[in-house]
Amino acid sequence: MPSVIVLDPLAQEGLDLLDAAEGITYEVRTGLKGDDLREAVSQFDGAICRSGVKLTSDVLTGKSKLKAVVRAGVGTDNIDKDAATKAGVVVMNTPAGNTISTAEHAIALMLAMSRSIAPAYQSLIEGRWDRKAFMGAQVAGKTLGIVGLGRIGLAVAARAKALEMDLIGYDPFMSAERAKQLGIELVENVADMLPRVDYLTVHTPLTEETRNLISTEQIEVMKPGARLINCARGGIYDEAALAEGLKAGKIAGVALDVYPDEPCTDSPLFGMPGVVCTPHLGASTEEAQTQVAVEAVELLTAYLSTGAIRCAVNVPSLDPQTLASLRSYLDLAHRLGRLAAGLDPSGLTKCQLTYRGELAERDTKVLTSAFAVGLLEDAMPESLNLVNAESLLRDRGIELVEAKNSHQGAFRSAIGVELASAGSSHTMTGAILGADMPRLVEIDGYRLESFLDGFLLLFKHKDVPGIIGSVGTTLGDAGVNIAQMAVGREAQGGEAVAVLNIDGEPPQSAVDAVLAHEAITKAKVVRLPAAGTLPSWLG
Known part of the structure; x- marks a missing residue:
């Protein structure tokens, strides 16, 4: 009888599906590390995790019955995929579950930054009523640049369109015809959009090409007073350059949910006027966590029951x-x-x-x-x-x-x-x-x-x-x-x-x-x- 270990807290809806899965047993063991983690994982046919546990090479290699790991979420950085492949372990993720929550958070940060929500509330907590200090900016009629038109980027575009924003997008793999259907003006490169946008949001992976995509050189050519949002990956924006741009008045605001090193409690941007930051909350909604939990359980039980592989990130469906x-x-x-x-x-x-x-x-x-x-x-x-x-x-x-x-x-x-x-x-x-x-x-x-x-x-x-x-x-x-x-x-x-x-x-x-x-x-x-x-x- 196949067995499953749940390594991180999982929404109850996911656990209910495991309870109902015929012929599959499971245990919840969270907070495991080191030898305890390695020994536990080796005893189960499948594992479900989020971002809390680290499935490194030493955990995945050696004598083990483990056949598959499912990440309840998109990122699989906490799983050594090369080691998993060598060990014959299928790694799957749930790419669609947190799309809407992350897109909503990007829009929320944009609005909070534009209307100085956080500092205005803080002023009330401190006993001040100072309306003149928090003059905001309207987003309707403004131009939003979107770098990366995948699931999340397109979800952001749809919501920004509803806010009556004009959209410019860059994605080397989006056709101009498809972009036109979605109401997005497609440009050939990021540099082309920078002088035109009032707001810029990025929804790409962090690669050598996207690392420090926006730094001092790019800020110099941006429209004065532009505002930048990042709910994708830390490091796409050069934080030191953003801080200097704010000090010089070249940009008006920065909103971040992700950082080069996390957890992050120290950044040159923290506390600066025009900045709003959150601790990687893009997927932190009850709905997103429910969706990724349910999807993770469905993927793993299907594989263990029938051998079907979907949303795999490390193996082909090939004999x-x-x-x-x-x-x-x-x-x-x-x-x-x-x-x-x-x-x-x-x-x-x-x-x-x-x-x-x-x-x-x-x-x-x-x-x-x-x-x-x-x-x-x-x-x-x-x-x-x-x-x-x-x-x-x-x-x-x-x-x-x-x-x-x-x-x-x-x-x-x-x-x-x-x-x-x-x-x-x-x-x-x-x-x-x-x-x-x-x-x-x-x-x-x-x-x-x-x-x-x-x-x-x-x-x-x-x-x-x-x-x-x-x-x-x-x-x-x-x-x-x-x-x-x-x-x-x-x-x-x-x-x-x-x-x-x-x-x-x-x-x-x-x-x-x-x-x-x-x-x-x-x-x-x-x-x-x-x-x-x-x-x-x-x-």
């Missing part, structure tokens, strides 16, 4: 034999997705994948999912895998199409990609050399052979002497070594494209210097996984 036979092409499809995301995905409307040669005879749905994971994984707050990537892509109005061509051509099998956006398009083709060496063999119509790993510098240029030497000198001056080079061209003296594998990310000044060359028209740096590195769901 071992199929996984082994497609492993190299899954890796290739994932890398092509990462390359596509790095080129220029803004306004993407359609992706077509064409499977050629022997692959055309296979069930390629899982390969398409692997491409979608690569395309989205650096831009999504949700944890991505082969199960959910395609649906999340389509949620953003991006069409994903498969085509097949059994003709082998130059390679036994190949994967072709066509990307269409409002203003541009790209093509690329990948193949496997040997048993497991992914290669880029075509880009934008140019044939070449490039490694698909590490840092790539791609640039389009006129086929004239001295280009590669000039770029090599520029990179050398920046301390960046070239590991491998591939060039494709139309004809001698015509247009050409080069892909350089380099040993590190060049500074922007070096990229600017490359672009400054009179024969070079475009240049882009893309970061791919290191050679031989597989994503956790494939490893």
Whole structure:
């Protein structure tokens, strides 16, 4: 009989479902740590947790009967997913349960900041009646910028629309047509919206790309008196820069619910005029906790009873034999997705994948999912895998199409990609050399052979002497070594494209210097996984 351990406080509605689950027993053991936690977890088939318990590698590895962990909430940072995967433990989360509560909290912070709710109440507590000191700002008619148009970002947009706000949004994976249907003006990058917005809210994961997304440089170009809200992840805003912006009068307010290090009781923003902060309360409503508890129990009992896997964040829904036979092409499809995301995905409307040669005879749905994971994984707050990537892509109005061509051509099998956006398009083709060496063999119509790993510098240029030497000198001056080079061209003296594998990310000044060359028209740096590195769901 399957057994479940509940490791954090869970809403009663969830416990009632466990009581009613036929053939499943459970125990509630909260507050466990160290050896006690490891021993307890090893005795159960499934576990449900929130954010209080830390399921680290030492807890998840070793002799254990544990098969699945469900996080009653979105974030799974407290679960070592790599260790869980290696231990054969499925990790699932409940991505939809706290959407509305978090969106409502973002709106609540925006209004509280605009009308000085907290300091006005504090003045009454202190025996003062000082209406003139708390002149507020109306949100109706103001422009709200939303970075990240996933579930929560769109829920915020709907509520802001009801408050008669004008909406500007940025999400590289939201189509312009879909945004227009939702009443959102889509921009190509965050910088484009900054001079125009009265309010800015972010709903993205914390990645190297989003860390300090708003810092001193961005505050300088913002509309004077702008106000900023963050209910997503701490670190997206540079708190020190926000404090300086407030002191200088460049921004009028800041509202935070999340911080780089939590628990947080000390921030340069605490106590400053125009600031309202809360201790990570976005999902702290009875309704949200009930929803995530019920969803967590439903996911875990379904898995333990029938083997069904939904909302998994670390494993594919794929049997071992199929996984082994497609492993190299899954890796290739994932890398092509990462390359596509790095080129220029803004306004993407359609992706077509064409499977050629022997692959055309296979069930390629899982390969398409692997491409979608690569395309989205650096831009999504949700944890991505082969199960959910395609649906999340389509949620953003991006069409994903498969085509097949059994003709082998130059390679036994190949994967072709066509990307269409409002203003541009790209093509690329990948193949496997040997048993497991992914290669880029075509880009934008140019044939070449490039490694698909590490840092790539791609640039389009006129086929004239001295280009590669000039770029090599520029990179050398920046301390960046070239590991491998591939060039494709139309004809001698015509247009050409080069892909350089380099040993590190060049500074922007070096990229600017490359672009400054009179024969070079475009240049882009893309970061791919290191050679031989597989994503956790494939490893």
